[in-house]
Amino acid sequence: MRKSLFTLALSALIGFNANAQQVEFTEFDLDNGLHVILHQDNSAPVVITSVMYDVGGKDLGGKPETGLRTGFAHFFEHLLFEGSENIERGEFMKIIPANGGTFNANTSQDRTYYYEIFPSNKLELGLWLESERMLHPVIDQVGVDTQNEVVKEEKRQRYDAPYGKALEEISKNLFNVHPYKYPNIGYMEDLDASTLEEFYDYFKNYYGPNNAVLIVAGDFDTAETKELVKQYFSEVKSRPVPERNFPMEEPITETIKAQAYDPNIQVPAIIATYRTPGFGTRDAYILDMISSYLSGGKSSVLYKKIVDEQKQALAVQAINLGQMDYNVFALFAIPMGEVTLDTLLDEMDEEIAKMQTELISERDHQKLINQFENQFVNSNSSVEGIAGSLATYYLLYDNVNLINEEIEIYRSITREEIRDVAKKYLSPNQRVELEYLPKKDEE
Structure with missing residues (x-):
């Protein structure tokens, strides 16, 4: 499920090691087009099986x-556990828990990711479960009705929470024709209006082996x-x-x-x-x-100024x-006291x-590089993180080697590029200014 607007902005900065070991992996394709990436790490008796x-x-979905x-994609994230x-x-x-494992799944606007974490002696079970999901899931009215209620409850808990609809409102105003x-x-x-036929068609269209990548990471024998x-x-x-031919x-x-x-x-x-x-472009890295x-x-500049020193924002x-x-x-800013939204802007x-x-400043520039080195190393500090990175870099960036090379992109970004990209994209005439307000008083 999508993280909240606040959570998306926060990253834990821990455990920096600029000389982190390279992540090794093996790739191959099955005849049906399924791409497979293996990362062997026998340091702990744990294995991850995942499919993106x-x-x-x-x-x-629909016609x-x-x-x-x-x-539909988010709905299938739930439905394919039926x-x-x-x-x-x-x-x-x-x-999964009966065999000592844990599991999860999540969906973004661009991909869906399922994974299980097992003791390494349960590798075969993990592969069987994901193959069952891909090969012949049961898609019937009982499952659809059950998951429909699950999704509605999720919406109530996450999207109907304070500021929970902010991203929805941003997207609705920022995009006119793209399905984002x-x-x-x-x-x-x-x-509610969808039919079983539409769900069948959606599965056939998007959940084939040649539209996915399988990752196995952890303690196993490669052969x-x-x-x-x-x-x-x-x-x-x-x-x-x-x-796909999105406008x-x-x-x-x-x-x-x-x-x-x-x-x-x-x-x-x-x-x-x-x-x-979009991500993967150099300008996106600079942003x-x-x-x-x-x-x-x-x-940081905004927190120190508006929250800490001037006490203008919560x-x-x-x-x-x-x-x-x-x-x-x-x-994004929330005002303190009588401070106006225009003042914050x-x-x-x-x-x-x-x-x-x-x-x-050169000092701030080096601090940024250190932060991104830290984040990069932290993202690959566990086999679970490595599995997710391998899947993402292959499927969305079309370059698995970014798992080892992406940090060099951040290191190469200059202060001049930061200035030029800010000037190129972040002017007032290029934006939507959204006032996010409490419920309008009844007239």
Whole structure:
């Protein structure tokens, strides 16, 4: 499930080691097109089996002639735990803990990821479970009705929480034609109106082996594991890879002002959002650094100024939300006391303007590099993290070697590039200014 707007901006900065060991891996393809990546690490008796599918919230369900449906990828994240021809309903999530394992799944606008963590002697069980999910899951009305209620409860807990709809409102106002404009969880009325045939079609379109990557990471024998992968996944038939031709957004050339109302808040917020290049582009990496410079911790520019020194805001964040086709760069602030939203926006703009005309200090530049080195090492400090990174770099970035090389991109970013990218993308005429307000008074 998508993290909240606040959580997306916060990263734990622990355990820096600039000379971290290279992550070694082996890749191969089955005849059905399933790409497989193995990372052997025998330091602990643990193994991760995971599958990432090239399907996310932007991939709508339904049919053009009867209406396209939002939320299908997220719905399938739940539905594919219902069971299979060989796993009774509800048993999928019992088998794993009964064998000493844990599991989870999550969906973004661009992909869906399932994984299990087992004692290494349960590797074969993990492979069997994921092959069952891919080969012949049971998709029936009972499962659809059950998961429909699960998704609605998730929406109530996460999206109906204070500020929980902020990302939905940002996307709705920032995108006009691209399906990023729809919430990843979807609209409940779309799920209610969907038919079993539409769910069958969605599975056939997006959950084939040649639209996925399988990762095995941890304590195993590589030769033996290759044979087990072939044994469990070769039976799965390849399917036509879905064609995508998402419409392009026209650039924003003048400030767009919008308002949204949230009955679950008492204090308003101001959110300035910019549509920027998708992750994997060099400019997106630079915008990562800009967001950290502005609000990456209590010593960051915006926090120190607006929260700590001037006492104008309860919270302030700059977020670079990574997506494949377009990133979302957002400035977010909640006022303190009688401070106005316009005042907060002016204060944030002042710091952006400085970045657009002046070079950040060499000390701040080195601090940023240290932060990203730290984050990079931390992300690959466990086999679970490595498995997720391998899947992401292969499926979304088309370059698995980034697991070892991405930090060099951050290290190579110059102060001049930071200035130029801030100037290129973060001007007021390129954004949506969203006032996020408590529920409007009844007239």
